[in-house]
Amino acid sequence: MIGEAGSGEEVLRIIAERMPDIVLLDIAMPGMDGMETARRLAALPQPPAVVFCTAYDEHALAAFEAAAVDYLVKPVRQERLAEALMRAQRFLAGQTRAGAAAEPSRRTHLQARLGGSLRLIPIEQVYYLQAQEKYVVVRHARGEDVIEESLKSLEDEFADRFVRIHRNCLISRQELTELRRDTEGHVHAILRHVEQPLEVSRRCLAHLRDILEHL
DSSP: OOOOOSSHHHHHHHHHHHOOSEEEEOSOOSSSOHHHHHHHHHTSSSOOEEEEEESOSTTHHHHHHTTOSEEEESSOOHHHHHHHHHHHHHHHHHHHHHTSOOOOOOOSEEEEEETTEEEEEEGGGEEEEEEETTEEEEEETTEEEEEOSOHHHHHHHTTTTEEEEETTEEEEGGGEEEEEEOTTSOEEEEETTEEEEEEOOHHHHHHHHHHHHTO
């Protein structure tokens, strides 16, 4: 660590003097808050990688709009901090290669709106995603939420984590434990943390079997 600051103004001063690669920011700070500080850092010719570390989960969307590379909610697990630092390193490597800011990093959370608030759902805790009309139901370790995104866009963004089992359903590759055929000949996916089997379409079956063979 090359410096510690108690306000947004002090953050900007230290960064101008010492030019750190990575900055950990809180939201609540006296004077200029963390969000405004992040916006000012993003405007620098070679901005540092900004990782928010805060007790407030409702500011995640604004943080990513301010070009933060990750958003940690306290208490922070050691492995989650390590993941955020790796993400920051990839951001910096992208700057070096391109000579400019890297493209935004892939999300680590989905955001579900609950009235006027925002709930963060860690991607690593998602069991499956199921399309229902104009929405997608997210089944995760803490329950279920609804998000306003398309299943196809989620499949494209997280192709290494989720696999399609049906035209309306993606499952976590890590959750798949078994393919089971019922008495009527229909095949279902059995997930590690979900009691209810999920229907598998014929066109997805061969790919799922291949995944199981290589687990």
